[in-house]
Amino acid sequence: MARPGISSILFPKPSIKNYAIVVSGVGATKDFSVLLTEHISDRHFQSNDQYFPLYYYDERPKQSLSLFDEGGDSEYIRRDGISDFILERAKKQYGKNVVKEDIFYYVYGFLHSPEYREKFAKG
Secondary structure, eight states, X not given: OOOHHHHXXXXXXXXXXXXXXXXXXXXXXXXXXXXXESSOOOTTTTTSOEEEESEEEEEOOOXXXXXXXXXXXTTEEEEESSOHHHHHHHHHHHOTTOOHHHHHHHHHHXXXXXXXXXXXXXX
């Protein structure tokens, strides 16, 4: 099953690289699982999955190119999936060198921790 709505926001073109953390969704009949991907999967691959992207993209209204404009991926505006608020909190906690990608990969690793999985397991 294709998911064109989310696909156009997270992965608008093959040339635009992005990553998303995919977790089992609400009503999942399988145990919790987490996956890092650079592609949209079938909706039931992770059992009603939910996506948390590193970036998402807004389509910029297309304008007529002038003689000196270059084409390419510029019709998309990249937005961060990690908020500035969370970044500032992380910098206060862990130091000024923290970047949004650090937070993204930390969350991915944390979702794999046995303590997290045990505490939030279905009961």
